[in-house]
Protein backbone atom coordinates (compact mmCIF):
# COMPACT_ATOMS: atom_id res chain seq x y z
CA UNK A 1 0.00 0.00 0.00
CA UNK A 2 1.45 3.38 -1.01
CA UNK A 3 0.70 6.20 1.45
CA UNK A 4 0.87 9.95 0.87
CA UNK A 5 0.81 12.56 3.63
CA UNK A 6 0.12 16.17 2.73
CA UNK A 7 0.84 18.67 5.52
CA UNK A 8 3.69 17.67 7.81
CA UNK A 9 2.54 19.47 10.96
CA UNK A 10 1.45 18.02 14.28
CA UNK A 11 -0.89 15.37 12.81
CA UNK A 12 0.84 14.60 9.49
CA UNK A 13 4.27 14.09 11.06
CA UNK A 14 2.79 11.91 13.80
CA UNK A 15 1.01 9.63 11.30
CA UNK A 16 4.18 9.37 9.19
CA UNK A 17 6.33 8.44 12.19
CA UNK A 18 3.83 5.93 13.56
CA UNK A 19 3.37 4.10 10.25
CA UNK A 20 7.13 3.63 9.90
CA UNK A 21 7.91 3.01 13.61
CA UNK A 22 5.42 0.14 13.59
CA UNK A 23 6.50 -1.16 10.14
CA UNK A 24 2.94 -0.91 8.81
CA UNK A 25 4.38 0.23 5.48
CA UNK A 26 7.83 0.25 3.91
CA UNK A 27 9.75 3.54 3.87
CA UNK A 28 9.77 3.38 0.07
CA UNK A 29 5.96 3.39 0.10
CA UNK A 30 5.65 6.72 1.93
CA UNK A 31 5.65 10.17 0.32
CA UNK A 32 5.33 13.23 2.59
CA UNK A 33 4.62 16.68 1.18
CA UNK A 34 4.78 19.98 3.03
CA UNK A 35 4.82 23.64 2.00
CA UNK A 36 8.02 24.21 3.99
CA UNK A 37 10.34 21.46 2.79
CA UNK A 38 12.93 21.97 5.55
CA UNK A 39 10.38 20.94 8.19
CA UNK A 40 10.88 17.34 7.06
CA UNK A 41 14.73 17.39 7.19
CA UNK A 42 14.97 15.47 10.48
CA UNK A 43 12.42 12.90 9.32
CA UNK A 44 14.21 12.35 6.02
CA UNK A 45 17.52 11.86 7.87
CA UNK A 46 15.92 9.18 10.03
CA UNK A 47 13.89 7.49 7.28
CA UNK A 48 16.14 7.83 4.27
CA UNK A 49 14.04 5.46 2.16
CA UNK A 50 10.95 7.67 2.29
CA UNK A 51 10.29 10.56 -0.07
CA UNK A 52 9.82 14.15 1.08
CA UNK A 53 8.71 16.83 -1.32
CA UNK A 54 7.13 20.27 -1.62
CA UNK A 55 5.00 18.95 -4.49
CA UNK A 56 1.62 17.86 -3.06
CA UNK A 57 0.72 16.10 -6.30
CA UNK A 58 3.53 13.56 -5.75
CA UNK A 59 2.00 12.57 -2.40
CA UNK A 60 -1.48 12.52 -3.92
CA UNK A 61 -0.54 9.75 -6.34
CA UNK A 62 -0.78 7.09 -3.60
CA UNK A 63 -3.35 4.48 -2.58
CA UNK A 64 -4.22 6.33 0.63
CA UNK A 65 -3.57 10.08 0.97
CA UNK A 66 -3.85 11.77 4.37
CA UNK A 67 -4.61 15.47 3.95
CA UNK A 68 -3.43 17.00 7.24
CA UNK A 69 -4.08 20.66 6.47
CA UNK A 70 -5.86 23.34 8.48
CA UNK A 71 -9.31 24.34 7.14
CA UNK A 72 -8.16 27.78 5.91
CA UNK A 73 -5.69 26.19 3.48
CA UNK A 74 -7.61 23.01 2.70
CA UNK A 75 -9.55 24.10 -0.39
CA UNK A 76 -6.45 25.42 -2.13
CA UNK A 77 -4.55 22.20 -1.40
CA UNK A 78 -7.42 19.99 -2.61
CA UNK A 79 -7.81 21.99 -5.83
CA UNK A 80 -4.07 21.58 -6.43
CA UNK A 81 -4.07 17.80 -5.99
CA UNK A 82 -7.42 17.04 -7.67
CA UNK A 83 -5.86 16.26 -11.09
CA UNK A 84 -3.39 13.83 -9.46
CA UNK A 85 -6.00 11.88 -7.49
CA UNK A 86 -7.14 8.75 -9.33
CA UNK A 87 -10.45 6.96 -8.87
CA UNK A 88 -8.66 4.20 -6.93
CA UNK A 89 -7.12 6.63 -4.41
CA UNK A 90 -8.66 7.02 -0.95
CA UNK A 91 -8.38 10.65 0.16
CA UNK A 92 -8.44 10.99 3.96
CA UNK A 93 -9.26 14.40 5.38
CA UNK A 94 -8.28 15.04 8.98
CA UNK A 95 -10.63 17.95 9.29
CA UNK A 96 -13.98 17.29 10.93
CA UNK A 97 -15.56 20.65 10.04
CA UNK A 98 -15.45 20.31 6.26
CA UNK A 99 -18.32 18.14 5.01
CA UNK A 100 -18.12 15.40 2.35
CA UNK A 101 -20.33 17.49 0.06
CA UNK A 102 -17.74 20.29 0.13
CA UNK A 103 -14.79 17.94 -0.36
CA UNK A 104 -16.60 16.19 -3.23
CA UNK A 105 -17.29 19.51 -4.92
CA UNK A 106 -13.57 20.32 -5.05
CA UNK A 107 -12.12 16.89 -5.79
CA UNK A 108 -12.96 15.05 -9.00
CA UNK A 109 -16.35 13.41 -9.22
CA UNK A 110 -16.27 9.85 -7.88
CA UNK A 111 -13.34 10.45 -5.49
CA UNK A 112 -13.32 8.06 -2.55
CA UNK A 113 -13.10 10.09 0.66
CA UNK A 114 -12.79 9.30 4.37
CA UNK A 115 -12.64 11.66 7.31
CA UNK A 116 -10.52 10.73 10.32
CA UNK A 117 -10.11 12.43 13.68
CA UNK A 118 -7.16 10.98 15.60
CA UNK A 119 -6.02 12.17 19.01
CA UNK A 120 -2.73 13.19 20.53
CA UNK A 121 -2.85 9.87 22.47
CA UNK A 122 -1.63 8.29 19.24
CA UNK A 123 1.83 9.32 20.49
CA UNK A 124 1.54 6.41 22.95
CA UNK A 125 -0.45 4.20 20.52
CA UNK A 126 -3.64 4.81 22.47
CA UNK A 127 -5.64 6.97 20.07
CA UNK A 128 -9.30 6.39 19.36
CA UNK A 129 -9.58 7.40 15.69
CA UNK A 130 -13.13 8.34 14.70
CA UNK A 131 -13.76 7.67 11.04
CA UNK A 132 -16.53 8.09 8.47
CA UNK A 133 -16.66 7.38 4.73
CA UNK A 134 -18.43 8.68 1.65
CA UNK A 135 -20.56 6.35 -0.49
CA UNK A 136 -17.77 5.36 -2.88
CA UNK A 137 -15.41 3.86 -0.33
CA UNK A 138 -15.18 0.06 -0.64
CA UNK A 139 -14.82 -2.58 2.06
CA UNK A 140 -11.19 -3.08 0.98
CA UNK A 141 -10.49 0.67 1.34
CA UNK A 142 -11.92 0.53 4.87
CA UNK A 143 -9.70 -2.41 5.75
CA UNK A 144 -6.65 -0.64 4.32
CA UNK A 145 -7.32 2.55 6.27
CA UNK A 146 -8.06 0.64 9.48
CA UNK A 147 -4.78 -1.25 9.14
CA UNK A 148 -2.95 2.08 9.04
CA UNK A 149 -4.91 3.71 11.87
CA UNK A 150 -4.71 0.67 14.15
CA UNK A 151 -0.94 1.12 14.30
CA UNK A 152 -1.59 3.88 16.84
CA UNK A 153 -4.80 2.85 18.58
CA UNK A 154 -8.36 1.77 17.94
CA UNK A 155 -10.78 2.83 15.21
CA UNK A 156 -14.47 3.67 15.62
CA UNK A 157 -16.76 4.32 12.66
CA UNK A 158 -19.42 6.98 13.24
CA UNK A 159 -21.93 8.77 11.02
CA UNK A 160 -20.68 12.03 9.50
CA UNK A 161 -23.07 14.08 11.64
CA UNK A 162 -21.64 12.45 14.79
CA UNK A 163 -18.03 13.35 14.05
CA UNK A 164 -18.37 16.49 16.19
CA UNK A 165 -19.29 14.72 19.42
CA UNK A 166 -16.89 11.88 18.60
CA UNK A 167 -14.12 14.50 18.34
CA UNK A 168 -15.04 16.04 21.71
CA UNK A 169 -14.96 12.57 23.33
CA UNK A 170 -11.64 11.45 21.85
CA UNK A 171 -9.61 14.23 20.25
CA UNK A 172 -10.48 17.10 22.65
CA UNK A 173 -10.82 14.83 25.69
CA UNK A 174 -7.11 14.54 26.57
CA UNK A 175 -7.19 18.34 26.93
CA UNK A 176 -10.44 18.25 28.95
CA UNK A 177 -9.05 15.55 31.23
CA UNK A 178 -5.87 17.55 31.75
CA UNK A 179 -7.97 20.61 32.61
CA UNK A 180 -10.15 18.67 35.10
CA UNK A 181 -7.09 17.21 36.80
CA UNK A 182 -5.38 20.62 36.95
CA UNK A 183 -8.41 21.91 38.87
CA UNK A 184 -8.36 18.87 41.19
CA UNK A 185 -4.63 19.35 41.84
CA UNK A 186 -5.11 23.05 42.57
CA UNK A 187 -8.00 22.44 44.96
CA UNK A 188 -6.12 19.62 46.74
CA UNK A 189 -3.13 21.91 47.21
CA UNK A 190 -5.20 24.24 49.39
CA UNK A 191 -5.47 21.45 52.01
CA UNK A 192 -2.01 19.92 51.99
CA UNK A 193 1.72 20.55 52.21
CA UNK A 194 2.39 17.89 49.58
CA UNK A 195 4.45 19.36 46.74
CA UNK A 196 2.66 20.23 43.45
CA UNK A 197 4.83 17.70 41.64
CA UNK A 198 3.88 14.98 44.14
CA UNK A 199 0.18 15.78 43.74
CA UNK A 200 0.47 15.69 39.95
CA UNK A 201 2.37 12.38 40.03
CA UNK A 202 -0.22 10.81 42.35
CA UNK A 203 -3.09 11.94 40.15
CA UNK A 204 -1.38 10.93 36.89
CA UNK A 205 -0.57 7.42 38.14
CA UNK A 206 -4.10 7.05 39.52
CA UNK A 207 -5.57 8.24 36.22
CA UNK A 208 -3.57 5.67 34.29
CA UNK A 209 -4.39 2.91 36.79
CA UNK A 210 -8.11 3.69 36.63
CA UNK A 211 -7.95 3.57 32.82
CA UNK A 212 -6.30 0.17 33.05
CA UNK A 213 -8.94 -1.10 35.49
CA UNK A 214 -11.60 -0.10 33.00
CA UNK A 215 -9.87 -1.23 29.80
CA UNK A 216 -7.95 -4.28 31.01
CA UNK A 217 -10.33 -5.64 33.68
CA UNK A 218 -13.46 -4.63 31.77
CA UNK A 219 -14.98 -2.62 34.62
CA UNK A 220 -17.56 0.06 33.81
CA UNK A 221 -17.34 3.54 35.38
CA UNK A 222 -20.17 2.54 37.73
CA UNK A 223 -18.36 -0.65 38.75
CA UNK A 224 -15.15 1.23 39.55
CA UNK A 225 -17.17 3.62 41.68
CA UNK A 226 -18.93 0.76 43.47
CA UNK A 227 -15.56 -0.89 44.23
CA UNK A 228 -14.23 2.26 45.92
CA UNK A 229 -17.25 4.02 47.40
CA UNK A 230 -18.39 1.92 50.33
CA UNK A 231 -21.71 2.91 51.86
CA UNK A 232 -21.29 5.80 54.30
CA UNK A 233 -17.57 6.11 53.49
CA UNK A 234 -15.40 9.01 52.42
CA UNK A 235 -15.38 8.27 48.66
CA UNK A 236 -19.17 8.18 48.67
CA UNK A 237 -19.27 11.71 50.10
CA UNK A 238 -16.81 13.03 47.50
CA UNK A 239 -18.48 11.22 44.58
CA UNK A 240 -21.87 12.50 45.73
CA UNK A 241 -20.55 16.05 45.51
CA UNK A 242 -19.26 15.41 41.99
CA UNK A 243 -22.64 14.05 40.87
CA UNK A 244 -24.34 17.04 42.51
CA UNK A 245 -22.19 19.84 41.06
CA UNK A 246 -20.07 18.65 38.14
CA UNK A 247 -23.05 17.86 35.90
CA UNK A 248 -23.61 21.56 35.22
CA UNK A 249 -19.98 22.06 34.23
CA UNK A 250 -20.02 19.01 31.95
CA UNK A 251 -23.25 20.18 30.29
CA UNK A 252 -21.74 23.66 29.74
CA UNK A 253 -18.56 22.16 28.25
CA UNK A 254 -20.51 20.31 25.54
CA UNK A 255 -22.92 23.22 24.95
CA UNK A 256 -19.98 25.52 24.33
CA UNK A 257 -17.77 23.18 22.31
CA UNK A 258 -20.62 22.11 20.05
CA UNK A 259 -21.64 25.74 19.53
CA UNK A 260 -18.05 26.61 18.64
CA UNK A 261 -17.88 23.57 16.34
CA UNK A 262 -21.03 24.71 14.52
CA UNK A 263 -19.53 28.16 13.93
CA UNK A 264 -16.21 26.64 12.68
CA UNK A 265 -18.21 24.38 10.33
CA UNK A 266 -20.15 27.39 9.04
CA UNK A 267 -16.92 29.33 8.46
CA UNK A 268 -15.43 26.33 6.63
CA UNK A 269 -18.59 26.14 4.47
CA UNK A 270 -18.20 29.79 3.51
CA UNK A 271 -14.48 29.42 2.74
CA UNK A 272 -15.35 26.62 0.30
Ligand SMILES: NC(=O)c1ccc[n+]([C@@H]2O[C@H](COP(=O)([O-])OP(=O)(O)OC[C@H]3O[C@@H](n4cnc5c(N)ncnc54)[C@H](OP(=O)(O)O)[C@@H]3O)[C@@H](O)[C@H]2O)c1
Pocket residue numbers: 006007008009010011012033034035036039056067068069070071073076077094095096117118119120171
Ligand atom coordinates in the same frame (compact mmCIF):
# COMPACT_ATOMS: atom_id res chain seq x y z
N1 LIG B 1 -3.69 18.81 16.31
C1 LIG B 1 -4.64 17.96 16.70
O1 LIG B 1 -4.68 17.46 17.86
C2 LIG B 1 -5.69 17.51 15.70
C3 LIG B 1 -6.52 16.45 16.05
C4 LIG B 1 -7.46 16.00 15.12
C5 LIG B 1 -7.58 16.63 13.89
N2 LIG B 1 -6.77 17.69 13.58
C6 LIG B 1 -6.93 18.33 12.26
O2 LIG B 1 -5.82 17.94 11.46
C7 LIG B 1 -5.53 18.97 10.50
C8 LIG B 1 -4.06 19.35 10.62
O3 LIG B 1 -3.83 19.84 11.93
P1 LIG B 1 -2.38 20.00 12.53
O4 LIG B 1 -2.59 20.25 13.99
O5 LIG B 1 -1.50 18.89 12.08
O6 LIG B 1 -1.94 21.38 11.79
P2 LIG B 1 -0.47 22.02 11.68
O7 LIG B 1 0.41 21.48 12.76
O8 LIG B 1 -0.66 23.48 11.57
O9 LIG B 1 0.06 21.46 10.30
C9 LIG B 1 -0.42 21.87 9.07
C10 LIG B 1 0.67 21.65 8.04
O10 LIG B 1 0.11 21.96 6.77
C11 LIG B 1 1.16 22.50 5.99
N3 LIG B 1 0.62 23.26 4.84
C12 LIG B 1 -0.13 24.38 4.85
N4 LIG B 1 -0.43 24.76 3.60
C13 LIG B 1 0.15 23.85 2.78
C14 LIG B 1 0.20 23.69 1.38
N5 LIG B 1 -0.39 24.56 0.54
N6 LIG B 1 0.86 22.64 0.88
C15 LIG B 1 1.48 21.75 1.71
N7 LIG B 1 1.49 21.85 3.05
C16 LIG B 1 0.84 22.89 3.57
C17 LIG B 1 1.89 23.40 6.95
O11 LIG B 1 3.17 23.65 6.41
P3 LIG B 1 4.18 24.81 6.88
O12 LIG B 1 5.26 24.09 7.60
O13 LIG B 1 4.64 25.47 5.65
O14 LIG B 1 3.39 25.74 7.78
C18 LIG B 1 1.89 22.55 8.21
O15 LIG B 1 3.05 21.74 8.31
C19 LIG B 1 -6.48 20.14 10.81
O16 LIG B 1 -7.56 20.10 9.94
C20 LIG B 1 -6.92 19.85 12.24
O17 LIG B 1 -8.21 20.37 12.48
C21 LIG B 1 -5.82 18.13 14.45
